Amino acid sequence: MNVIKKSKNLSLHLMLLPAMILLIVFSYIPMAGIVIAFQDFIPAKGFLGNQEWVGLKNFELISTNPFVYRVLQNTLIIAFAKILLGLAIPIAFAIFLNEIxxxxxxxTLQTLVYLPHFLSWVLLGGILIDILSPSTGIVNNLLKSLGFNPIFFLGDPKWFQPTVIITDVWKEFGWSTILYLAAITAINPSLYESAKIDGAGRFRQMISVTLPGMSMIIAMLAILSIGNILNAGFDQIFNLYHAGVYETGDIIDTFVYRMGLIDAKFGPAAAVGLFKSIVSLILITVSYYCAYRFADYRIF
Amino acid sequence: MVNKVRKMITILSAAAVVSTIAACANNTQTSDPTATASAMAPTESQSPEEVKVDPFGKYDPPIEITFVGSISDQFEKTTLTDGVTLEDNVWTKAFLEELGIKVKYKWIAKSPEEYKQKLNLSLASGDIPDVMTLDTAELQSAIKADIIQDVGGIIEQYGIDEVKQNYTTYNFDPYIAAKNDGKIYAVPQMWSVSDNASGILWIRQDWLEKVGMTPPKTMDDVYAISKAFTHNDPDGNNKNDTFGLAISKDYIQDLGGLFYGYNAYPGSWMEKDGQLVNGSILPETKGVLENLAAMYKDGQIDPEFYVKPADKIAQDIASQKHGMMYGFMWNGIYPLQDSRRDNPGADWRPYLIPAADGSVAKPKADSGIAGYYVVNKNFKHPEALVKMMNLLKTLGPKDPNKYSNSADGKELWKLSPVSVPTLEENLHYHKRMNELVKSGETPANAVEQSVFDKVKQWTDKKDETVWGFYRMLGNGGVGEIAQAAIEYYFDNDLWVYNAYRGAPTQTMSDKGSTLSTLESEAFVKIITGQKDIGEFDKFVTEWKKLGGDDITREVNDWYANAK
Structure with a gap:
């Protein structure tokens, strides 16, 4: 008995091996690169070469930058709104879609809403500039015909944040919907049957059967997405922002990108990466603990 | 970024038509190797027996030089066919047979990104080839890392005249960024300074006629035309849907010419009273911003310009919204050619940039340096690099079909790991076109013939597809051909160079992005009227405080050293 079990487990472990190797090679070994955050890194000298250690200078360089608080604030606002809406809308949509x-x-509906996920921001950026244009864009033509003043969605600093948040949610919610739909199909149909027998209507079933049935996947995705609180979406912002909206649209990643443009600055870039990783690690740990305490959710 | 790449592609495709190294065909100076060698004083020669040098001296036994390479899909499809590889082709055979040099590659990348990655890896691991090309910052870090050797004077010592003259064509010191501790660590790869210089004011002739005006002579004329193009319905569709001046979110780049008209050079370092100053903070720049704000307020500039990348503005140009733009000599090919697709009447003409005082502006030239050849510290024959250059300049023109560009579209010159461009090649062909048309003689070689045929295709047959090419370098004068304007700038010695040619200084790399953020934010707010012009003085104070003063000091230290 025992031998059979062991050999069964062995083949399972072997199947895990490629993934483990990938994880070690591409995620664990590169962690050694963290040292760059504390160096004045010159690529020509080599990673193991005689690099100059500068202590916390790279962190200082970023934290003393006059724009750092503005950038951090923008990142948090945009990322938080994206995470919140990026959870709520697909959940609601999946539940309603399930009722059709x-x-x-x-x-058809499912396919249509997840199609934008496959478009790149380079492409969408150009399209959005056109359809959101205050003079010729279709959105503003609609607003004008309803008697409103046209809004310069991408040019006005006040409107830039809502615009990037909503367009990002629009692009991605169809994709996340698929995950939730998969969770819904996994719910035991007999639960619905007993609910019906107990006299629950469709709405009641949604609240009392479907939603609790999805709670595990919701908890997992929420925990994972909280780790992204400092990722406000480089691709999107980079393709839509400009000097006119730096005050509300400049985020950590675009800021560091511009920093790298002047000179190949590996040190500060690594410092920012390390900072983001630490914040993510703390937030994921805390939210995982909370989920365990209050929702009895755990992965292991 | 994307726009820059797009522009580069355009330039390269324009240059490809003209071929790149075949062009010295008209350099009739014959090179007598022995005469060249004895005529020049051997400077900084390291061993006494090298006093008498032979620019084509063959190595026996043959030596091996390692390079690193980069190829594109296009190049692979057209040129690397029938067993031809980077290590086995007409050029490597010539190098081996004539010079006793065996060309080897440490690695070959398939895209510019991959090249950059592999180069960084090579530098990081110290496993570098004998000869490679670096940019200014990489050069500085290679000097610091002590992995490359002093190559001072090898061009002067071993180069034939055709190679040497590339380093004396322009009136700046091409070696300035390669100097360190009295040594010279690189051989610059020279590049035409006018190809990417904003020296042309493109205006639609048909719109000028429609509003009853003539080409501009002064800045006031430019403003008057801009006003008329905005308000006088130049496209005649009875709609208020045109703008005076086309600019994108990269307005500083787009508007180069307008700034130059006032001797303003934002972003560049200029000498003033013996000191280098940054053009961004000077009163000249403030004046231009004030004028732009007035134009924006009057609706002469697209109110959404600061959201639109250059390719969006190119679409607007194609849909007949603009009639005037500052730009480059190749803009006829892109984006202006596109505006003729729907309306062949869009008659864009290239003019000299007017200056505020009624004369011609002094446009800022490109750096003129594409990269730096460096030689591995442990490599024994640095002069082999120059010998290869010599052979390139001799064989290429002799048989362009075999060595430069074949008739069936093979880019043979790229098979050599080293290249020696013909500087201001487009200008050369423009001059030749004028000569050919005037004298009625036939083109001197195959490349010239193909350029001539293309130009004729427009002048004789009005073939729309070559309109942009003709406007770039066909036969004609200022106001017809962009290169005629470039010729004027050269003849009158009007080019202005960025005085700072070193690698980014310490404060530049620490604070540069902060300063440019500050600048672009302040400028765009001033132009769009969200802030009044007083904001400029605030910007200057902030700029100085946040690192600008430190950078200015560092740049001047460098300048004092380099002079």
Whole structure:
């Protein structure tokens, strides 16, 4: 008995091996690169070469930058709003989609909403500049025909944050919806049957059966996404922002990118990366602990 | 970024038509190797027996030189066919047979990104080839890392005239960034200074006629035209849908010419009273911003310009919204050619940039240096690099079809790991076109013939596809051909160079991004009227405080040293 079990486990472990190797090679070994955050790194001298150690100078360089608080604030606001809406909207959408009877209609809708996920921000950036244009864009033409003043969504610092948040959620919510739909199909149909027998209507079923059935996947995705609190989406902002909206649109990643443009600055870039990783680690740990304490959720 | 890449592609495709190294065909000076060798004083020669040098001296037994390379899909498809590789081709055979030099590659990248990565890896691991090309910052870090050797004077010592003259064509010291402790650590790879200089004011002739005006002679004329193009319905569609001046979110780059008209050079270092100063903070720049703000307020500039990248503005140009733009000599090919697709009447003409005082502006030239050849510290024959250059300049023109560009589109010159461009090649062909048309003689070689045929295709047959090419370098004068304006700038010695040619200084790399953020934010707010012009003085104070003063000091220290 024992031998059989062991050999069964062995093959499972072997299957895990490639993933483990990838993880070690591409995630654990590169962690050694953290030392760059404390060096005045010159690539020509080599990673193991005689680099100059500068202590916390790279962190100081970033923290004393006059724009750092503005940049941090923008990052937090944009990322937090994206995380919140990026959780709520797909959950609601998945639940409602699940209630649709016609499967052809349901599938078409599902495909249509996740299509934007496959478009790159380079492409979407150009499209958004056109459709959000205050003079010729379709959105503002609609606003004008309803009697409102046109809004310069991408040019006005006040509107830039809401615009990037909403367009990002629009682009990605269809994709996350798929995960939640998968969770819904995993719910035991007998639960719905007993709910019906107990006299629950469709809405009641949604609240009392579907939603609790999804709670595990919701908790997991929430915990994972909280780690992204400092990732406000480089690709998107980079393709949409400009000097006119730096005050509300400049985020950590675009800021560091511009820093790197002047000179190949490995030190400060590594310092920012390390800072982001530490914040993510703390937030993920705390939220995982909370989920365990209050929702009895755990991965292991 | 994307726009820059796009522009580069355009330039390169323009240059490819003209071929890059075949062009010295008209350099009729014959090079007598022995005469060259004896004529020059051997400077900084390291061993006494090298006093008498032979620019084509063959190594026996042959030596091996390692390089690193980069190829594109396009190049692979057209040129690396029938067993031809970077290590086995007409050039490597010539190097081996004529000079006893065996060309080897440590690695070959398949894209510029991969090249950059592999180069960084090579530098990081110390496993560098014998000869490679670096940019200014990489050069500085290679000097600091002590992995490359002093190559001072090898061009002068071993180069034939055709190679040497590349280093004396322009009136700046090409070696300035390669100097350290009295030694010279690189051989610059020279590049035309006018190809990417904003020296042309493009204006639609048909719109000028429609509003009853003539080409501008002064800045006031430019403003008057801009006003008329905005308000006088130059496209005749009875709609208020045109703008005076086309600019994108990279307005500083787009508007180069407008700034130059006032001797303003934002972002560049200029000498003033013996000291280098940054053009961004000077009163000249303030004046231009004030004028731009007035134009913006009057609707002469697209109110959404600061959101639009250059390719969006190119689309607007194609849809007939703009009639005037500052730009480059190759803009006829892109984006202006696109505006003729829907409306062949869009008659863009290239003019000299007017200056505020009614004369011609002094445009800022490109750096003129594409990169730096450096030689591995442990490599024994640095002069082999120059010998290869000599052979390139001799064989290339002799048989362009075999060595430069074949008739069936093979880019043979790229098969050599080293290249020696013909400087201001586009200008050369423009001059030749004028000569050919005037004298009625036939083109001197195959490349010239193909350029001539293309130009004729426009002048004789009005073939729309070559309109942009013709406007770039065909036959004609200022106001017809962009290169005629470039010629004027050369003839009158009007080019202005960025006086700082060193690698980014310490404060530049620490604070440079802060300063440029400050600058672009202040400028865009001033132009769009969100802040009044008083903001400029605030910007200057902040700029100085946040590192600008330190950078100015560092740059001047460098300048004092380099002079």
């Amino acid at each position: 009877r016609s499967s052809a209609y349901k599938r």
